[in-house]
Amino acid sequence: MPEISAGDTAWVLMSAALVMLMTPGLAFFYGGLVRRKNVLSTIMHSFFILGLVSVTWVLWGYTLAFGPDTGLGLIGGLDWLALEGVTGEPSSVYATTVPHLAFMAFQMMFAIITPALITGAFAERKRFKAFVLFAVAWSTLVYAPIAHWVWSPDGWLFGLGVLDFAGGTVVHLASGVAALVAALFIGRRSGLIAPATEPHDVPMTVLGAGLLWFGWFGFNAGSALGANGLAATAFVTTNTAAAMAAITWVTISWLHRGTPSVLGAAIGAVAGLVAITPAAGYVTPAASVLIGLGVGVVCYGAAMLRLRARVDDALDVFSVHGVGGAFGAIATGVFATVAVNSAGVNGLIEGNASQVAIQAIGVVAVGAYSAVATALILVAINLVVPIRVAGPAEEAGLDLAQHGEIAYQP
Amino acid sequence: MVIAALVCFGILLVAWILAPSDTSHPRVEPTAVEPTPEAESLPLAA
Numbered sequence: 001m002p003e004i005s006a007g008d009t010a011w012v013l014m015s016a017a018l019v020m021l022m023t024p025g026l027a028f029f030y031g032g033l034v035r036r037k038n039v040l041s042t043i044m045h046s047f048f049i050l051g052l053v054s055v056t057w058v059l060w061g062y063t064l065a066f067g068p069d070t071g072l073g074l075i076g077g078l079d080w081l082a083l084e085g086v087t088g089e090p091s092s093v094y095a096t097t098v099p100h101l102a103f104m105a106f107q108m109m110f111a112i113i114t115p116a117l118i119t120g121a122f123a124e125r126k127r128f129k130a131f132v133l134f135a136v137a138w139s140t141l142v143y144a145p146i147a148h149w150v151w152s153p154d155g156w157l158f159g160l161g162v163l164d165f166a167g168g169t170v171v172h173l174a175s176g177v178a179a180l181v182a183a184l185f186i187g188r189r190s191g192l193i194a195p196a197t198e199p200h201d202v203p204m205t206v207l208g209a210g211l212l213w214f215g216w217f218g219f220n221a222g223s224a225l226g227a228n229g230l231a232a233t234a235f236v237t238t239n240t241a242a243a244m245a246a247i248t249w250v251t252i253s254w255l256h257r258g259t260p261s262v263l264g265a266a267i268g269a270v271a272g273l274v275a276i277t278p279a280a281g282y283v284t285p286a287a288s289v290l291i292g293l294g295v296g297v298v299c300y301g302a303a304m305l306r307l308r309a310r311v312d313d314a315l316d317v318f319s320v321h322g323v324g325g326a327f328g329a330i331a332t333g334v335f336a337t338v339a340v341n342s343a344g345v346n347g348l349i350e351g352n353a354s355q356v357a358i359q360a361i362g363v364v365a366v367g368a369y370s371a372v373a374t375a376l377i378l379v380a381i382n383l384v385v386p387i388r389v390a391g392p393a394e395e396a397g398l399d400l401a402q403h404g405e406i407a408y409q410p
Numbered sequence: 411m412v413i414a415a416l417v418c419f420g421i422l423l424v425a426w427i428l429a430p431s432d433t434s435h436p437r438v439e440p441t442a443v444e445p446t447p448e449a450e451s452l453p454l455a456a
Contacts, residue, residue, distance in 0.1 A: 059419055082412040132426050385431065393432055401432055 002090045005097040007227040012098045012106050015222025018215045019109035023050050023116050025211025029270070030120050032204030033315050037397025038124040039200065039407045045119035045131060052132065053112040053139050058083055061111055062104050064144035066094065069154035075145050076152060093153060095225040106222060111147070114171045115139050120315030121179035122186045122387075125394050128402045130387040137377045138178065146174050146366055161355070162362035163336060163344060165234065166223035168278025168328040169366045176322020177367045178374040179313055185378045186388050188312035191395060202263055209266035213242055216273045220280035233340055234280035237288035238273065244292025245272025245299075252300045264300075267320060271299040274324035279332040282344045287335035295327050326363045333359035 027046035031039045053061070059082050067076030080086050088099040095103040115135045122131075149155040150162060150170050157169075164170060199205060220238040224231035249268025254260040275295035276288055283291070302319035313319070333356035336347035346352040381387060388394075393401035400406055 055419060059416060082415050084412060127431055129426060129429060129431050136423070384427070389432070 002092065002096040004090060004099060005226065008095075008097040008225065009099060009102055011227040011231065012095065012102045012222060012225060015218035016102070016106040016109050018218025019106070019113065019222065020050075020215075022109070022212050022215035022219065023047075023113050025208050025215055026113060026116055027208070028204050029208025029212060029266070030123060030205075030315050032201040032206075032208060033120075033199045034123050035198050035397070036200040036408060037399055037406075039204075039399065040405055041128070041398035041402055042119070042123050044128070044403060045123075046116040048132065049116045049119075049135050050112055052135055053115065054108060056136060056139060057108045057111045061139060061144050062086070062107065064140065065111070065147035066104075066107065066152055069148070069152060073149065073152075073154050073156035073159060076148050097226060103225070106225075107147075110167055110171055110219070111139060111143055114143050114167075114175050117172070117175035117317055117321055118179045118182060120317040121183040121313045123314040124189050124398060125186060125388050126398075127385060127387060127389050128398075130381050130385045133381050133385065134377060134387075137381065138374065141377060142174060142178065142370055142373045143170075146170050146369065149365070150362070157362050157365060160361060161345065161358045162329075163282055163332050163355070163359065164278045164329065164362070165281040165332070166220045166277045168274070168325045168332065169362050172274045172277060172321040172325030173329065173363060173366050174325075174370040176318045176320070176325055177370040179317035180311070180322060181371050181374040182378060183311055183313040183318070185375065185382075188310070189314065189394070190391065199263060205263060206266045209269055213269055213273060216242070216277075219273075220277060224281055230281050230341060233285075236285050237280045237283055238276050240285050240288040241276035241292035241295070242269045242272040244289050245269060245275065245296040248293050248296025249300055252297065256300075267303075267316070268296050268300075271295050271320050271324045274321055275299075275328035275331065277325070278328045279335060282332055282336040282341050282347075284335070284337065284340055287331075287349075291328065291331045291335065294331065295324050298327050299324050322367075326367070329359050329363050330356060333357075 023046050027043040031043045034042045063078055063080035064076050067080045070077045086100050086104055088101055090096050090098060091100040091103060115138050147170050149157040150164050152158060216238055217235055221231040221235040224234055246265050246269035249264045250260045253264040272292040272295055275291050279291060299320055302323040303316050306313060306316060306319050334348040336344050336355060337350050338344055338346055345355055347355045378387060389398065389401060
């Protein structure tokens, strides 16, 4: 029986709490970006998911994602339904120095924030009832299988050698692609003056970005699953990439639009955090500078392209999380080195070009599955509950039309 | 106990499907507010 480490356990539980805070942080980040008549509904998406997925994860999500494999490396079995057999003793497979329940709780926070990320794509026009059904279906049918593929020792992408330290593909690519599909399915918002979003409260968004940045230390450094040097490496690479991407985004917007955008600093930091997520425990701090720079350029370009394409991914979820997640996954294959993590592999820079191809397979597989499964879920739910609210409700704003409340008194 | 927990969630799921889709609250129209000068904009003599 493996022994519990007090230090590792404390760090993993603390990290779970840090990642939990990211979801309310995301609510603020998205809430500030929408128009004032939709701020409550946008915040509600994240906050309701915090409750909803906490329960579904305990009941069946964890066992589907991390339970003993059913045989093909595609999905876990029902052995741990409602956490039967998941106790205060360590697992023999996952994080063997912390209680199994602590590992489960840490993973639960990832499962919560992933569908919450998607909500930015259909903000300001999605019916709440349809959103609830979508969140249950997506976290069960998309998130859990992909987490199993990548993070279970029996998962087929894990077996292929795909590296994803903290969820670049599982969390960000999967949610980013789903967001694009959702935006295409639900259609453009009505009444927009410009194709760009109309943030009603930039300070709220910057506050949200700050909370996300703070919580991301749990997301990435916590994924070391121990209080050790690897956690310290992930902590430093995470902060460095976020910082580099933030100042890169600001610089580009300064040159491109003539002003150093505050909103750009916030979004750039998030893009950096996304890109370093799969790489955080496999690359050096110097490499994280390059990853931050690269993702700042790439995601800024993706956001500009999105405006030209006039796809109303309302809060740029695909540009930041989809593109940033794919970029980070490929960059992991370029910059990974066993000098940082002996459990990893070398990447292109260290002479192992095949790791880039393996990472690319992971990106394509996760992206394609998320796209197809998300589309099927949306079509199915739309047959039961119309996903988009009626025109008058959209005009009135979802805060009032869907929740009967308003954020700010007139 | 596992079955009971799953049934509890199932009850909520059915409730969500049956719940009303939109509120019947009337639209709140903005009301005119008398502008009041902020403290720092008042003349010092005041």
